[in-house]
Amino acid sequence: MRKWLSKKKEPMEVENIPSDLATPLHKDIDQTIENVKSILGNSSDFVVREFKIGSTQLVKVALLYMDGMASKMFISDYITETLMIDLRLTDLPTGNNADSSGKGSSPNQGNVRKKAKWIKPKVNPQESDLFKVMKDQTLANSEVEECKDYQELFSFILAGDSIILMDGYETAFAIGSKDYESRSVEESSSTTVIRGPKEGFTETLRTNTSLIRRRIKDPNLWIESKVIGKKTQTDVAICYMNGIVSDKIVKEVKKRLDAIDADAILESGYIEEYIQDYPHSPFPTVYNTERPDAICGGLLEGKVAIIVDGTPFVLLVPTFIVDFFQSSEDYYQRADIGSLLRLLRYLGFFLALLTPSIYIALTTFHQEMIPNQLLISLAAQREGVPFPAFVEALIMEITFDILREAGTRMPRAVGSAISIVGALVLGQAAVEAGIVSSAMVIVVSLTAISSFVFPSPDLSSSIRLLRFPFMTLAAMFGLLGIIIGVIIMVMHLASLRSFGIPYLSPMGPLILQDQKDAFIRLPLYRLSTRPRLMNQKNIVRENTDKPSPNRK
Amino acid sequence: MKRMIPISIILFMIIILSGCWDSKELTDISIVTILGIDKEDDKYKVTVQILNPGEIAGDTGTTQPAVNTYTETGNTLIEAIRRLTSIAPRKIYLSHLRIVIFGEEFAREGIGGVLDFLSRDHEMRTDFFFAVAKDYAAEDVLKILTPLEQIPGNNIWGMIKTSEKIWAGVTSVNIDDLVSSITSKGKEASITGLSITDDPEVGSKLTNLEKSLPYTRIETYNEGAFRNDKLVDWLTEAQTRTVNNINGKVQSTVTTIPCGKNGDLSLEVFKTKVEKKAKVKGDTPKMEVNIRVESNIADVSCTVDLTDPNEITKLEKKHEKDIEKTTRDSIKEIQEMGVDLFGFGEKFKMSNFKYWKTVEDEWDEVFSDQLEVDINVDVQIRRTGTTNQSFFEEIEGNMDQEEE
Incomplete structure (x- = not known):
């Protein structure tokens, strides 16, 4: 009877980047490019730019990125220009002595010759290894990471980063160049207020975290990231106020997120369905909103926000029934x-x-x-x-x-x-x-x-x-x-x-002190403590006296 | 899961098989506002007045009357009501009953037989009033269409309620009052009377309503005095008001006393408190009735100086005497009638049970022959209204001048 209701789950076979790709890159740059192209199926948005750097001993270099995911302006200004123009006059070392693999090392040519005295080379490599020179002195970007195998290479390239392959090296550089078309911050369409901030979250995770960070300038606002979804590789950020939030809740959220074994997370609704407590209940046990101020209010009460890349709807847990009756505007008027x-x-x-x-x-x-x-x-x-x-x-x-x-x-x-x-x-x-x-x-x-x-x-x-x-x-x-x-x-x-x-707190169990913000909203100077069930550590949130005119 | 299936099947069957047994759509019921009861050859003759909602609240008025009446007979009340389905298309729905009217003839024979159904039926609310049709059968009263308030039931209900509230000419009697006074030996019931001004046949036609004052109208007519469940006699207005007063049912009323040469002065009574004390001296039962009245001066048509406190005291004394006299007279008359409408017997039962046991069975005779009633009235005049001196004095002055 039950069999046809739920088939036994089998482990997923399809994976985004097959684990057999966890093989080191080829030393031969052409071979590597060929492999990457064939795995991507000659997709039309995959761009390869091959060029040579250095002055005398030219090194073959290739730049790989996905068109539309990376900023072309950034790539030409800060990657290709640096490598092709600034390094034109620099005699680069070609070996990779420092490479632990120690394969195919060339003779050390640590000296730098100047072609013209009046042109001061931009790069003055002190290091003997080209790889180190590139990393430490040439690539003037803030996000530079090393990439050693195909699996890593694809995860970078498909996220919009640029890859620099160098002939003779098994390690490539991944340079953060993500830039794609996205909606700007607009008024949230699902929840509107008369008084209060109008801006709402967007589809971009980073914009969303900045909207929160801008409201809570506190080092205790911690944002942890995770990638969920084998195919979609969706970035998910868990956001909470360290010191206010209950550690148990954060642990539970992380545990539930880790348990998700799915190939796609297209919206926060997916996460909600995977982590909610009672899937069969008609009542939602996870709150979602488009409003950054509502999320910040929740964080300051000790809740945990889950931001999913690709959707303006941010989740907030734990959720009580009273949350659905509260508008952020209640606190502004x-x-x-x-x-x-x-x-x-x-x-x-x-x-x-x-x-x-x-x-x-x-x-x-x-x-x-x-x-x-x-x-x-x-x-x-x-x-x-x-x-x-x-x-x-x-x-x-x-x-x-x-x-x-x-x-x-x-x-x-x-x-x-x-x-x-x-x-x-x-x-x-x-x-x-x-x-x-x-x-x-x-x-x-x-x-x-x-x-x-x-x-x-x-x-x-x-x-x-x-x-x-x-x-x-x-x-x-x-x-x-x-x-x-x-x-x-x-x-x-x-x-x-x-x-x-x-779910029914503070009515069931009845918590008298939390009634101040349940059916009614007392003045802010009376809302001195955070909700009791969620907060055991940092309970007091304000200590203002009731305002009164100074009568003398 | 295996257990869930039989459980859910059982739940489903409970819902499907048991549901809806009591449901009745609005279009399946006839809302009855007045129930008339007469006697016909040892059978109950029941007349119901059914509302025609489309006519009352609908957008388009037709030439149909707002109510229809159906009559049917039966050995018991419920039998007759159920038999009504042979002529009425829908189920008779009694929850919104406003008035139960007894025909005079039926009331004189005894109403006890129908009260059981009225108090037993679960569909009935207990807020309907009773009335007796004076000189007519209940059926005749039910036929009459009323102006202003299209639903005669609400019309009569409103008349009784308002009269009770501001005039105390009649009081509302509901099922609980009626049953308790009929069953009690020390108290008798009095029920509102209704009379018709003209031919009921005329009143049953819509043309009756085409005049500003219809020919045939329903009017309240004091109260009818009952001994046990039988109508004995009709009370006069003074008697009715005395009965209501002593029973503590007066909320507000107006009394008029003579004043000056040939003028009148009306007082609006807004608070009345009545205290009854039962005493037995030797063998004579004695009733002490203390009436405390608070009133305002409402209408002056004589020369009197209302700014003078002595005058007010004089008026109070006059008023006291007046109340005492009418009360004494009315009580005497009712004593002669031999029905204890005041519940004096109840008082004796409560204060002197031993004595009550000896007179219980012949209380009516004791009430009319032996009972002495002692009346004390205390009147307080509180306010004189928005003017002090009546301009009547000036009008009279002018008239005197004209005469000269």
């Missing part, structure tokens, strides 16, 4: 209005989840609970509607979900058509045609607008999912069913943990 809006979001949660089911329950089971006048008006609207309330609600909810999905997927140019169709056809025509009652339209609209009050769209998708079981329960058991559903939901929420910390 006054505490009272921030608290009010937060309470409104909690109300919105229940409205979005339960409005259709309560409507169904009241109109099919508990008519005695509806005030007389309202019942009459509801009954008048339902007069002539051919479907039971449940079917009516189902039709409208599904139509709305289709509309919403269509609005997200369809090209911007035809977007306005959707709103016309939605407003007119669904709102007005369906009521006039007597297919649905106008009260149902109100219920669906209320549900729809309530599900948009959350700063993060993740929770509203859980609600979208849960709404239908609740409607079914309401249609079958009335309010009793709804209450049972709510009880089951709360029990499930109470059983969830995100990276070891209860």
